[in-house]
Amino acid sequence: MKNSKIFTVVLxxxxxxSMLVTACSGGQAPASSSEPASSAPAGIEPSxxxxxxxxxxxxxxxxxxxxxxxxxxxKAMETPVLLTSVGQSADVSMLDALLKKIGAEYTFNTxxxxxxxxxxxxxxxxTGASSKGxxxxxxSADEEKARGKELLQACxxxxxxxxxxxxxxxSRRGKLSDEFSDMVLEYASGIIMVEDxxxxxxxxxxxxxxxIPITLVNKIADCIDPLxxxxxx
Amino acid sequence: MKKQFIMNIAVLIAVAAICILSGNDFxxxxxxxxxxxxxxxxxxxxxLSEYSPGLKGTAGDTEVYVIKxxxxxxxxLILGGTHPNEIxxxxxAVTYIENARAESGTLYIIPRANNSGYTHTAPLWGMMDIxxxxxxxxxxxxxxxxxxxxxxxxxxxxxxxxxxxxGRELKHEEVAEIRNLNRNHPGNEKGTLTEKVNxxxxxxxxxxxxxxxxxxxxxxxxxxxxxxLIAHERAMPVGSMAVMNANIEGLPFAIDLxxxxxxxxxxxALGDNTxxxxxxxxxxxxxQGCRRGKMSKELVLGGIDQNYVDITNRGLLSSGELSAEGxxxxxxxxxxxxxxxxxxxxxxxxxxxxxxxxxxMPSYDDYINKGLENILLSINK
Numbered sequence: 001m002k003n004s005k006i007f008t009v010v011l012x013x014x015x016x017x018s019m020l021v022t023a024c025s026g027g028q029a030p031a032s033s034s035e036p037a038s039s040a041p042a043g044i045e046p047s048x049x050x051x052x053x054x055x056x057x058x059x060x061x062x063x064x065x066x067x068x069x070x071x072x073x074x075k076a077m078e079t080p081v082l083l084t085s086v087g088q089s090a091d092v093s094m095l096d097a098l099l100k101k102i103g104a105e106y107t108f109n110t111x112x113x114x115x116x117x118x119x120x121x122x123x124x125x126x127t128g129a130s131s132k133g134x135x136x137x138x139x140s141a142d143e144e145k146a147r148g149k150e151l152l153q154a155c156x157x158x159x160x161x162x163x164x165x166x167x168x169x170x171s172r173r174g175k176l177s178d179e180f181s182d183m184v185l186e187y188a189s190g191i192i193m194v195e196d197x198x199x200x201x202x203x204x205x206x207x208x209x210x211x212i213p214i215t216l217v218n219k220i221a222d223c224i225d226p227l228x229x230x231x232x233x
Numbered sequence: 234m235k236k237q238f239i240m241n242i243a244v245l246i247a248v249a250a251i252c253i254l255s256g257n258d259f260x261x262x263x264x265x266x267x268x269x270x271x272x273x274x275x276x277x278x279x280x281l282s283e284y285s286p287g288l289k290g291t292a293g294d295t296e297v298y299v300i301k302x303x304x305x306x307x308x309x310l311i312l313g314g315t316h317p318n319e320i321x322x323x324x325x326a327v328t329y330i331e332n333a334r335a336e337s338g339t340l341y342i343i344p345r346a347n348n349s350g351y352t353h354t355a356p357l358w359g360m361m362d363i364x365x366x367x368x369x370x371x372x373x374x375x376x377x378x379x380x381x382x383x384x385x386x387x388x389x390x391x392x393x394x395x396x397x398x399x400g401r402e403l404k405h406e407e408v409a410e411i412r413n414l415n416r417n418h419p420g421n422e423k424g425t426l427t428e429k430v431n432x433x434x435x436x437x438x439x440x441x442x443x444x445x446x447x448x449x450x451x452x453x454x455x456x457x458x459x460x461x462l463i464a465h466e467r468a469m470p471v472g473s474m475a476v477m478n479a480n481i482e483g484l485p486f487a488i489d490l491x492x493x494x495x496x497x498x499x500x501x502a503l504g505d506n507t508x509x510x511x512x513x514x515x516x517x518x519x520x521q522g523c524r525r526g527k528m529s530k531e532l533v534l535g536g537i538d539q540n541y542v543d544i545t546n547r548g549l550l551s552s553g554e555l556s557a558e559g560x561x562x563x564x565x566x567x568x569x570x571x572x573x574x575x576x577x578x579x580x581x582x583x584x585x586x587x588x589x590x591x592x593x594m595p596s597y598d599d600y601i602n603k604g605l606e607n608i609l610l611s612i613n614k
Binding site for chain 2: 096100101135171224
């Protein structure tokens with residue numbers, strides 16, 4: 001009888017210890033809950049969404065100083081203008097919305113090829129990678145690179161001015177996004193960008209080195225005035 | 234022996250009393266929240282079973298509020314409560330039901346899209362079950378906070394494997410998503426309860442020729458697309474214009490494209506299977522994050538959580554950064570209401586021959602400064 005009581009007490013103690021250990025383990029929350037992925041689209045970002053590793057540089061824009069152009073001044077572009085993307089991020093749609101907002105005249109083709117330039121004198125290329133955008137366009141990253149390369153070479157051959165637009169901030173930095181941006185930068189005569197994306201100085205340093213104007217804006221909506229200038233509005 | 238018998242009976246009575254008391258809490262969650270139907274512009278309240286007959290008499294059937302404009306125009310479907318624990322989408326839908334007037338076009342509003350999901354909370358998550366607002370006349374408006382899945386009391390058991398018509402394959406630990414409304418679009422008329430709700434929504438969109446669909450959600454801070462509008466590719470031009478206009482007004486919203494493999498999600502499946510421009514918007518609800526502090530009214534309504542402020546300050550969040558001021562229910566509801574409005578404006582600008590114009594709604598500042606206490610209508614009136 002005594003043994004039975006001791007056994008029961010030991011069992012209860014073991015049970016209490018196991019409950020304590022379980023209660024204090026702070027286990028990992030199930031993914032389906034932590035990720036109100038309820039609405040989480042699959043493949044949210046492409047590879048290479050890590051922010052660039054580098055020291056932050058001095059910021060030029062602010063809520064009081066929304067637009068800053070370095071290395072020259074912003075000028076009106078030659079028309080006709082073609083708007084396209086390299087990387088297929090949603091930023092090109094935001095740029096399309098901005099251009100509609102200011103009543104600009106342009107042709108919009110997110111997957112324009114060399115044959116689609118239609119006599120354009122200026123091409124604005126929104127850069128930034130999106131796996132969803134590439135998926136929607138039905139092309140791979142390599143195919144997009146090949147398209148971009150061919151398009152940029154055609155711009156060079158036909159003396160078409162290339163303006164790079166980078167509107168996605170830090171979320172459009174990283175390996176794949178930077179590969180698309182680097183490809184366009186090589187041919188760019190000007191850059192317009194949301195300054196968040198230049199926190200490591202990548203774009204301003206390049207513009208300084210190549211002596212091309214770069215227009216930094218505080219927020220995406222601050223693109224309106226510089227775009228008006230570019231379109232002679 | 235007799236003493237033992239009495240003891241056993243006493244224990245059984247105590248257990249029965251506890252069951253009855255706790256059972257009342259569960260039963261209370263089956264009582265629908267009241268929505269004021271005094272808006273003179275409210276044309277009709279119908280049931281979703283009109284579009285999915287299999288829902289009739291089930292816990293999945295839900296109200297569809299219709300506000301028809303004086304002039305013809307476009308139609309918009311506003312979904313709240315696809316995930317009942319994401320309360321701002323539902324509250325925005327309620328404020329539309331109680332205040333909106335359609336000048337042109339028609340609004341269809343389903344505030345509790347997954348009605349069954351309102352009847353339970355997520356087990357082991359320490360979630361609140363009800364939130365309330367005290368109105369100036371002293372009355373109280375209560376709203377249930379359910380969870381993101383259909384109640385297993387209404388749809389059970391979950392199979393081991395499922396591959397429905399959404400294209401999403403569910404297996405192992407994911408299979409409970411068979412009860413997730415936002416994984417099973419466009420639904421199945423003869424399918425599970427959840428799929429019948431999905432079917433009703435898709436059939437409503439087809440029958441009423443809904444031009445734009447808005448699915449109001451919330452997300453925890455860890456989610457990568459907080460304050461993002463997710464748009465089907467056909468909705469990108471209108472969505473981008475709406476988001477840009479919101480940005481110009483100082484609201485830092487962003488847009489992203491619906492993934493091609495986002496099977497069963499509203500922005501993908503409703504866009505692919507109907508003519509509607511399908512969109513979904515997420516606001517920041519720290520109460521949904523798994524690193525939040527203790528559950529409280531301050532967290533649910535004020536959106537204040539020091540854990541997430543600390544995590545934000547360490548630069549660890551992508552888009553769900555939380556400041557010490559929090560992400561209040563007023564702000565989150567305002568964000569949904571404004572995003573809906575901007576979509577209507579953008580659609581009307583793009584389709585001037587088929588506008589959808591709505592008046593009577595509180596402004597963004599009204600939501601923030603007056604608060605929902607002063608916007609929600611008294612049920613007593």
